[in-house]
Amino acid sequence: MSAKVDERVYDEIEALEAILIEDLVVKHEDGVPKIIETVIHPSTADNIDQQFVCITLEVRLTPDYPDSSPEVFLRNPRGLDDQLLSIINTKIREMLNINLGNPVIFELIELVREFLTQSNLPSGQCVICLHGFTQGDVFIKTQCYHHFHSHCLSKHLIAGKKYYQEELDKLPNWQQVQAPAYQQTCPVCRCLVAFDVETLKKAPPPVDSLTAPPFHLTAELKALQQRMADLLARQVARGGVVGMGDDGPPPLTITTPSDNEEPKVSTSGTQDVKVEAAGGARPGSSTSSDGPASPASPNRASYKGPFRGFNRRGKPGRRGRGGR
Template identity: 60%
Template sequence: MTSVVDERVTDEVEALVAILMDDVIIRRVGNVPTVIETVVNPLTGEDIDQQYVCVTLVVQLTPNYPDTSPDVVLRNPRGLDDDLIASIHSQIKIKLADCLGQPVVFELIDLIRENLTECNLPSGQCVICLFGFEAGDVFIKTQCYHHFHSHCLANHLISGKKYYKEEMDKLPNWQQVEAPPYQPCCPVCRCVLSFDADTLKKAPPPVGSINAAPFRVTPEMLALQRKMSLLLARQIRRGGVVGSSSPGPRPLTITTAADAVTNGSSQASQEGKSEVADGQLPGNASNAGSEPGSPQGQGYRGPYRGFNRRG
C-alpha cells in the first residue's frame, strides 16, 4: 500500500473505531492501515450470556484496497462446525466480488453476524460425555467459549478436585504446604474456570445419554477382538512376553524364542557342564561384563527389563 492512504480507507477505519471502539484492532505500517481484526458475536440484545458462538474476523488490506479485494481469514471459531465455517467462507467470496471498489469490512461483519445469530447454539459434541447438544439439554459456556453439558462439567470438576486431593494426600507434609491450591480447569484448553460444581450438578443429564440405546457388542467389536487376539498370539510366538506375576504396573520384558527354550532347561544345563569340562566358561565369560545385546553378545541370556517402571 502506498504511503498516501485512500480516503475511503481512512473513513472506514474511523467509522470502525467509533462504532466498535475497543472491540476492533487496527494494525498499521507507519500511518497506513494494513490489518483490521475484530471478534464477531451473534445478536442477542444486551444478554451477553446468551452468545454461545463467536469467530475472529481478520481482514488483511491489499495495497490497492478497496479497488482490489482484501484477504479475509476466520480464526478461533467457537461453537461452530466445519460446514458452517465453509458456508460463511463461500458467502464472503460472493460479498467481496459484489462490493469490489468500495469498503467492505462492515458488510463482512454483518454477514458473519447474521450467520452466527441463526446458529447461536453449540454444534458438535460435549467432549466430556461425547453426546451432542439436543433440544432440552442444559449446557454452559465457559469463559473460553467452550461448551459442555452442565451435568457433565459438574462431574468433571468434582472428579478433578477428588483426584487432586488424593494426589496431595500422597505427598509429605512439607510438599503439601508448598503445593499450589486446586484450580478447576477447562477440559479442552486448561483455562481456569470459576463455576460452582454443586450448582451445575443440579442440572439434568444430557438428553442423549437418557435416550441412548443400551450398550451391545457389535460385530465390528468382535472382529477387533479377534484381530487383537491374533496380534497377541503372534507377539508370544516371536518371544514377546508381558509379565503378569506381580501386582502393579506390568514391566516390559524382552526375550527371544531361543531364551525361552534354553533358559532353565535341562539341555542348557548339560551344555554348560560340558563347556566347563572342556575348560571353557559358559556363555563366553570373557564377555560377561558386556551389556545385553552388545556385539560380543553372549554374556547375558536372560530377559532384559529395560522399561520396568517400578525400578
C-alpha cells in the same frame, strides 16, 4: 515514506471505529493500515451470558483495496464446527465477488454475526460425555468459550478434585503444606474456571444420553476386536509388548538383608563371610579379614541371590576383579 492509500479505506476504518469502538483492532505497516481484526459475537442484545459462540474475523487489505478483494480469515472459532465454518467461508467469498470495488468490511462483519446468531447453540460434542448439544440440554460456557453440559462438567470437577486430594495424600506432610490449593480448570484448554459444583449437579443429564438406544456389539465392532487381538498377538510374539511373554528374571530385584544371607562356612585360615547381593565377592570365593579373595572350600553352598556382574567397587566390570 508511506504508500498512497485510497481515501475510501480511511473513511471505512473511521466508520468502523465509531460503530465497534474498542472491539476493532487496526494494525499498520509503515503508517499504512494493513490488517483489521474484530471478535464477533451473536446478537443477544445486552445479554452477554447467552452468547455461546464467537469468532475472530481478520481482514488483510491488499495494496489496491477496495478495487481488489481483501484476504479474509476466520480465527479462533468457539462453539463452531468445521461444517459451519465452511459455509461461512463460502458466503464470504460470494460477498467479496459481489462487492468488488466497494468497501466490504462492515458487510463481512454483519454476515458473520448473522450466522453466529442463527447458530448460537454450540455445535459439535461435549468433550466429557461425547454427546452433542440439542434442544432441552442444560449446558454452560466457560470464560474461555468452551461448552459442556452442566451435568457433565460437575462430574469432571468432582473427579478432578478427588484425584488431586488422592495425590496430595501421598506426599509427606512438609510437601502437603507447600502444595498449591486445588483449582478448577477447563477440560479442553486447562484455563482456570470458577463454578459452583452444587449448582451444576442439579442440571439434568444430556438429552441424547437419555434417548440413546442401548449398546449392541455390531459386526463391525467384532471385526475390529479381532483385528486388534491379532495385532496384539503379533506384537507379543515379536517381543514388542513389555511385561508379556517374559519368563526371565526382572531387570531389577529388590531384596531385604535377610534375603541376601547365606550359610556361613568356615575354612582353615579364613574368616566366615556373607556374600553380598551386588557388590560383594564372586560366588565360589571367600575373603579374609586382611587379604584378597581366595578360593573357597568345595563344600561351600552355591550363591543363589541376585547377581548382575558388578565388582566390589559397585561398578560394571569383570566379576570379582577390581577391588581395592
